Amino acid sequence: MTKVDVNLINGIALAFEGDAVYSMYIRKHLIFQGLTKPNQLHRKATKYVSAKAQAYLINLMLEAQLLTEKEEDIYKRGRNTNSHTKAKNADVVTYRMSTGFEAVMGYLHMTDQIERLEELIDWCIQTIENEN
Numbered sequence: 001m002t003k004v005d006v007n008l009i010n011g012i013a014l015a016f017e018g019d020a021v022y023s024m025y026i027r028k029h030l031i032f033q034g035l036t037k038p039n040q041l042h043r044k045a046t047k048y049v050s051a052k053a054q055a056y057l058i059n060l061m062l063e064a065q066l067l068t069e070k071e072e073d074i075y076k077r078g079r080n081t082n083s084h085t086k087a088k089n090a091d092v093v094t095y096r097m098s099t100g101f102e103a104v105m106g107y108l109h110m111t112d113q114i115e116r117l118e119e120l121i122d123w124c125i126q127t128i129e130n131e132n
Contacts, residue, residue, distance in 0.1 A: 011081035018106030054098035078103025
């Protein structure tokens with residue numbers, strides 16, 4: 001595998017990685033809660049993984065100053081990148097914020113900051129569960 005400087009990867013590529021990683025953690029969490037039916041899993045997962053949920057979570061993270069300076073920079077890089085695609089169920093601002101959220105997750109995963117990644121994902125899970 002070619003070594004690429006993660007700091008040079010564009011926000012969309014980081015978000016692509018982050019989307020997969022975050023979804024995987026959420027799926028694992030839901031299955032470990034005893035959910036096994038596909039439609040049940042999908043319905044519950046959207047409470048965590050939708051653009052609306054991710055925009056909400058990143059907004060709370062920013063308000064609580066949970067992100068490091070570097071993570072905020074990565075969020076802004078992801079948010080501000082023009083993706084040339086549209087969200088199915090979200091407005092442009094929400095979609096861009098969720099892209100920034102995913103970019104942070106992708107960055108942490110690609111830089112092997114797994115403990116930090118899991119810390120933020122655990123925070124997200126707790127935040128969503130406290131809402132419901």
